[in-house]
Amino acid sequence: MEAFFIVFICCCTTLLTAISMSAIATNGVVPGGGSYFMISRSLGPEFGGAVGILFYLGTSFASAMYIIGAIEILLTYMAPQMTIFTDNNSETTDDWFNNFRVYGTCLLILLFICVFLGVQFVSKFATLSLACVILSILSIYIGIFASNPGISPSICSLGNRLLTEESIRINGTGPIWCSKNASGPIAQNYCTMNGTVQNCDPYFNDQDVSSIPGIPGMFSGRDVFNENGFNEYTEAGFLYKTDPPKEGNATRGEIAADITTTFTVLLAIFFPSCTGIMAGSNRSGDLADAQKSIPVGTIAAILTTSFVYLTCVLFFGATIEGALLRDKFGESIGGGLIIANLAWPHPWVILIGSFLSTVGAGLQSLTGAPRLLQAIAKDGVIPFLNVFAVTTKKGEPLRALFLTAAISELGILIASLDLVAPIITMFFLMCYGFVNLACALQTLLKTPSWRPRFRFYHWSLSLLGLGLCIALMFISSWYYALAALAIAFCIYKYIEYKGAEKEWGDGIRGLAMSAARYSLLRLEEGPPHTKNWRPQVLVLMKLTPDLEPKYMKMFDFANQLKAGKGLTLVASVLEGNYKDRFADAQAAKEKLKTLLGREKVKGFAELLVAEKTTEGINHIIQTAGLGGFRHNSVVLGWPYGWRHSEDRRSWKIFLDTVRNVAAGQLALMVPKGIDLYPDSSEKMSGTIDVWWIVHDGGMLMLLPFLLRQHKVWRNCQLRIFTVAQLEDNSIQMKKDLKTFLYHLRIDAEVEVVEMMDSDITAYTYERTLMMEQRTEMLKEMQLTRKESYNLAEVVVTRSHVHHPISQGEINVDIAVEGTDDSEDEGGENIDVDRPEGQNGVTNQENYSEANQYTFSAPKNVTFSKEVFDIKPDKRNVRRMHTAVKLNEVIVQKSHEAKLVLLNMPGPPTKETGEENYMEFLEVLTEGLDRVLLVRGGGREVITIYS
Numbered sequence: 012m013e014a015f016f017i018v019f020i021c022c023c024t025t026l027l028t029a030i031s032m033s034a035i036a037t038n039g040v041v042p043g044g045g046s047y048f049m050i051s052r053s054l055g056p057e058f059g060g061a062v063g064i065l066f067y068l069g070t071s072f073a074s075a076m077y078i079i080g081a082i083e084i085l086l087t088y089m090a091p092q093m094t095i096f097t098d099n100n101s102e103t104t105d106d107w108f109n110n111f112r113v114y115g116t117c118l119l120i121l122l123f124i125c126v127f128l129g130v131q132f133v134s135k136f137a138t139l140s141l142a143c144v145i146l147s148i149l150s151i152y153i154g155i156f157a158s159n160p161g162i163s164p165s166i167c168s169l170g171n172r173l174l175t176e177e178s179i180r181i182n183g184t185g186p187i188w189c190s191k192n193a194s195g196p197i198a199q200n201y202c203t204m205n206g207t208v209q210n211c212d213p214y215f216n217d218q219d220v221s222s223i224p225g226i227p228g229m230f231s232g233r234d235v236f237n238e239n240g241f242n243e244y245t246e247a248g249f250l251y252k253t254d255p256p257k258e259g260n261a262t263r264g265e266i267a268a269d270i271t272t273t274f275t276v277l278l279a280i281f282f283p284s285c286t287g288i289m290a291g292s293n294r295s296g297d298l299a300d301a302q303k304s305i306p307v308g309t310i311a312a313i314l315t316t317s318f319v320y321l322t323c324v325l326f327f328g329a330t331i332e333g334a335l336l337r338d339k340f341g342e343s344i345g346g347g348l349i350i351a352n353l354a355w356p357h358p359w360v361i362l363i364g365s366f367l368s369t370v371g372a373g374l375q376s377l378t379g380a381p382r383l384l385q386a387i388a389k390d391g392v393i394p395f396l397n398v399f400a401v402t403t404k405k406g407e408p409l410r411a412l413f414l415t416a417a418i419s420e421l422g423i424l425i426a427s428l429d430l431v432a433p434i435i436t437m438f439f440l441m442c443y444g445f446v447n448l449a450c451a452l453q454t455l456l457k458t459p460s461w462r463p464r465f466r467f468y469h470w471s472l473s474l475l476g477l478g479l480c481i482a483l484m485f486i487s488s489w490y491y492a493l494a495a496l497a498i499a500f501c502i503y504k505y506i507e508y509k510g511a512e513k514e515w516g517d518g519i520r521g522l523a524m525s526a527a528r529y530s531l532l533r534l535e536e537g538p539p540h541t542k543n544w545r546p547q548v549l550v551l552m553k554l555t556p557d558l559e560p561k562y563m564k565m566f567d568f569a570n571q572l573k574a575g576k577g578l579t580l581v582a583s584v585l586e587g588n589y590k591d592r593f594a595d596a597q598a599a600k601e602k603l604k605t606l607l608g609r610e611k612v613k614g615f616a617e618l619l620v621a622e623k624t625t626e627g628i629n630h631i632i633q634t635a636g637l638g639g640f641r642h643n644s645v646v647l648g649w650p651y652g653w654r655h656s657e658d659r660r661s662w663k664i665f666l667d668t669v670r671n672v673a674a675g676q677l678a679l680m681v682p683k684g685i686d687l688y689p690d691s692s693e694k695m696s697g698t699i700d701v702w703w704i705v706h707d708g709g710m711l712m713l714l715p716f717l718l719r720q721h722k723v724w725r726n727c728q729l730r731i732f733t734v735a736q737l738e739d740n741s742i743q744m745k746k747d748l749k750t751f752l753y754h755l756r757i758d759a760e761v762e763v764v765e766m767m768d769s770d771i772t773a774y775t776y777e778r779t780l781m782m783e784q785r786t787e788m789l790k791e792m793q794l795t796r797k798e799s800y801n802l803a804e805v806v807v808t809r810s811h812v813h814h815p816i817s818q819g820e821i822n823v824d825i826a827v828e829g830t831d832d833s834e835d836e837g838g839e840n841i842d843v844d845r846p847e848g849q850n851g852v853t854n855q856e857n858y859s860e861a862n863q864y865t866f867s868a869p870k871n872v873t874f875s876k877e878v879f880d881i882k883p884d885k886r887n888v889r890r891m892h893t894a895v896k897l898n899e900v901i902v903q904k905s906h907e908a909k910l911v912l913l914n915m916p917g918p919p920t921k922e923t924g925e926e927n928y929m930e931f932l933e934v935l936t937e938g939l940d941r942v943l944l945v946r947g948g949g950r951e952v953i954t955i956y957s
Contacts, residue, residue: 013242015324017278021285022317024483027476028443029288029313030468031450033306037464038453041301046289046442047383051390053449055520060392061502062445063383065495066289069438070380071415075115075422076283076431077373078122082114084366087340088348108426115423118370123416126377129405133378140371147354147364148319154355155326158228164344164352165189166225166335169197170218171252173334175342178264189222191215200263225335225344226353229326236329243337246271251337266338279487283432284320286439287372288313289379306465327353377419381411392506433488437495440487444480447473456525531638546678546717547578548614549635549642551628551668554583558599562648564688566610569646571691571721572714579614580635580642581607584627589620596620610691625667632671643948644678648685653929662929669918678710678948681915684941689723696726700908701759702901703733709755710947711912716757718910727909729759734897741765764900890927894934902938915944 035049042048046066051059086094095113096106125132167179167189179189179196188195193202193209201215227233243251245268250259259267270276288309298304327336331349341347348365351358385408387393388400399411422431451473453461484492550569553561560566560583569579581603585592596618603616617635621627636642647669653662672679682688689695699715712731718724733748735741741763748761905911913935919928936942 012240013274014277014328015321017274017281018320018324020278020479020483021282022313022320024282024440024443024476024479025285025288026310026313026317027472027479028446029306029309030465031447031473031476032288033310033465034450034463034468035446035453036305037302038461039302041305042386045379045383045386046446047386050442050445050449051392053453054445056390056392057503057506058445060387060390060506061499062442063387064393064502065438065499066442067380067383067387067415068418069286069435069442070289070376070383071418072422072431072435072438073283073286074119074122074373074376074380074415074419075425076435077369077376078115078118078419078423079111079426079431081118081366081369081373082111084348084362084369086110086114087346088351089362089366111426112424115426116420118373119416119419119423122370122374122377123412125374126381126412127407127409129407130378133374136374137371140367140374143364143367144371147361147368150354150356150360150364151323151350152326154353155229155330157355158226158330158353160224160227160231163224163226163228164347165222166332166338166343167197167220167222168334169201169220170214171334172214172218172250172259173266173338173343175264175266176345177342189220191220197264223332225349226331229329235332236325239328239331239333239336242274243333244272244274245337251334266342268337269339275486278483279433279436282436282483282487283439285316286435287316287375289439289442302464377412377415380415381408384408384411384414393502394509433491436487437484437491440480440484441495441499444477444484447476447480451477452522456522531640534638534640544643546572546644546714547636547640547642548572548580548644548646548680549632549677550579550581550646551631551648552581552583552603553648554585554599558585558595558602560603560606562685563606564685564690565646565648565682566606566612567690568682568685568688569614570610570612571718571723578636578640578642579607579612580617581612581614582617582619582631582635584624584631585618585620586622586624586627587620588622592620625664628664628668629671632668632675632677642677644680645672646680646682647672649681649683650929662925666918666925666928673917673946676948679915679944679946680714681944682942683936683944684939687940691721691723693723694726695724695909697728697907697909698730698905699724699727699910699912700905701729701731701912702905702914703731704897704914710945711914712752712755712757714943714945715910715912724910729757730762730905730908731759732762732764732901732904734900735763735765762904764904890931891934894931898935898937901935906938908941910941910943911939912943912945915946917946 047063096109167174202209202211247270249256259265351361354361388396451470454470600618619627650662650665701711745763
């Protein structure tokens with residue numbers, strides 16, 4: 012009965028696959044490519060290409076299997092005299108396989124010529140082959156009911172050991188003598204003469220010899236069906252029905268198992284006989300109406316063959332002796348084909364039908380495989396196969412046919428059906444499984460385009476078919492299954508790597524959309540836990556007039572942060588009217604997408620057109636992202652050359668963005684000196700210094716850790732500096748900080764820097780004074796920033812005359828602290844051009860740097876007396892003092908650091924202090940090549956708990 016279940020499982024697998032294939036085939040026009048076309052359009056080019064190649068290889072090897080089968084029938088049963096290479100054991104030696112190789116190659120050439128002549132010739136031969144197959148099946152059924160002991164070949168057994176016909180013939184070729192007679196051939200095989208005494212094997216003495224009909228028939232009166240109802244799996248070389256197992260002796264004529272048999276082994280051997288269901292779909296391009304022909308023809312063929320297979324298993328079990336059924340090569344009946352001896356009226360009906368059916372199957376495989384390869388090559392999903400997309404004037408894929416013939420020849424050279432069959436089984440099962448998956452996926456997603464005319468399908472049937480395919484793969488041979496999956500995975504990754512830019516509306520895209528919708532809804536349930544926090548980065552990118560990104564290193568910096576595995580969104584703003592600048596916006600967006608791909612940044616590009624840049628940035632900060640999948644951090648470029656820009660908006664936009672980011676409770680990162688940042692191909696070595704002045708939720712700790720996960724920063728050591736005043740316990744602070752870092756699982760060197768209170772120097776006082784005077788002058792003159800930097804040194808001279816600096820005039824409490832203004836955060840990357848030259852310094856800027864806080868009055872320009880009577884604000888003096896002293900310490904400790912991370916002070920709440928704030932930041936970061944100013948978003952982003 013297990014044989015029945017083997018056939019039933021295989022037939023169910025093919026029937027369920029045919030149902031899924033019918034649904035896909037009737038959901039639109041199916042041109043050439045058959046199963047490949049259906050899978051690729053349903054699951055995408057990657058899956059389609061991977062499975063299509065495997066199915067092509069399986070079909071090509073199947074042609075070799077059919078050819079080998081035809082040659083075996085020819086040489087074993089029809090014309091043994093044609094054997095070229097012979098040996099003592101023609102069934103297992105290489106000499107026997109050499110016959111398959113020689114004749115198989117000749118038959119392959121003949122079939123190649125037939126296919127080359129065109130599909131019309133193949134179709135005519137298929138009609139002849141089908142007629143012979145139908146005739147053979149009818150003769151088998153007639154023989155089943157007509158069989159009886161009187162016309163059955165006899166089989167001879169010693170006990171339960173089946174003997175070969177040759178071993179019971181006198182002298183091996185004479186009359187059959189199935190008897191224990193001492194002079195008979197059986198006794199000669201089991202006994203030896205010791206003088207006049209005959210010594211026989213104990214088994215020979217204990218058992219009787221019997222001769223019974225091998226095919227008694229269903230009406231013989233014997234209950235053959237029940238006798239055959241139980242399995243008799245045997246290991247290779249062992250006899251059937253022996254307990255304990257005993258090895259067979261071929262010299263005595265005992266018939267033993269040639270291979271170890273199990274349920275799974277027999278399942279793998281039988282399944283290739285059910286793999287013809289794709290023959291029609293492979294020639295879909297040659298069908299007049301593929302949507303009608305594929306479902307009707309395929310399902311009708313499978314139902315017919317399933318009926319024949321299942322009924323034959325039952326009839327054979329009720330008609331033929333079990334011992335003869337297990338005689339693989341029919342040695343007990345003289346090497347004849349068992350089914351041929353059952354058929355009516357003559358065995359040659361089956362021999363001819365079997366030969367022509369295998370030849371026809373091989374011809375069908377050689378016809379379908381090249382068309383499948385040509386369809387894959389035509390789609391261009393695998394670039395190196397493009398050469399096989401060429402066809403002849405008649406539309407025949409000649410180049411693909413040559414490759415298919417070469418692969419088939421390789422299978423013929425293997426010569427053993429037992430070695431070829433598992434390979435074919437894996438490749439076909441992979442294809443069938445993905446056909447079922449495609450149908451189930453399309454049905455469950457309920458895409459609007461899924462409207463198959465074939466109605467008798469259901470997603471549960473497709474999933475059941477998929478499960479059977481996977482189970483059959485691993486039941487048949489787990490190592491072959493893993494090898495097939497590995498090959499498919501490699502092809503999939505190759506297609507993905509080469510960039511299969513094909514959009515066929517496949518189900519994988521629909522699945523991705525459904526999964527994304529589900530995930531977004533889950534994210535909407537609440538904010539992520541601190542342990543799941545990662546930087547979802549919004550990079551605000553400034554564009555040149557040519558719509559090119561101005562600072563390319565911003566892409567590299569975003570890429571180096573990708574260890575956080577979070578969202579990266581690169582956005583820019585174009586000023587103007589949307590309807591007028593739509594084309595520019597689309598072009599700029601495509602450029603951003605291209606650069607994201609080139610720099611290997613996993614993220615998205617967005618572009619907004621707005622009347623004002625500040626408004627556009629504000630809108631992006633508020634609306635970028637979707638649902639719970641939104642940015643929580645903003646990367647904003649520094650406004651280089653803001654002192655010398657003739658556009659006052661250069662730093663106004665920056666500060667407005669900083670405030671907007673702070674209002675949105677987002678983290679802020681401002682990379683200063685971005686052009687000196689390494690690109691993603693460099694490898695830095697040195698230190699990353701973190702100056703931890705104010706606790707910001709852990710951003711300063713997390714960012715260097717993420718950067719060090721990237722190869723650029725991997726070799727850099729982390730150093731953390733914190734600032735203490737004289738009254739603080741520096742030793743305890745260092746100890747506590749080390750403990751904190753230990754619990755955070757971050758390896759870093761810790762150093763506590765003591766900032767001594769000191770008097771305000773004349774340098775600090777003068778810089779503060781000049782900063783405030785400049786602001787007042789600009790208010791009076793209402794000049795642009797460019798005009799303001801044309802002022803000469805008259806102001807400096809006059810200010811020194813009016814305000815000689817004396818330590819006694821100043822009595823300010825000094826504290827190492829940030830601004831007294833709002834602690835709000837913010838940031839953005841829409842700023843002014845960097846000055847030209849090395850490190851952004853020009854000759855004009857060298858002059859300006861020497862007088863960066865001084866002015867001279869242009870000709871015919873006068874100022875009110877109040878401008879020169881200004882006394883510096885004590886808070887500004889304190890802030891400037893803090894910035895100067897802290898900068899001195901940072902430069903002293905970190906002047907060789909590859910990257911310095913600093914807390915970014917909050918922006919002023921009023922516009923009157925904006926320019927002063929920018930000056931403080933400049934002073935704080937003077938003398939440092941690479942600085943990353945960081946402000947937290949108001950929540951903890953790192954935790955010590957698991």
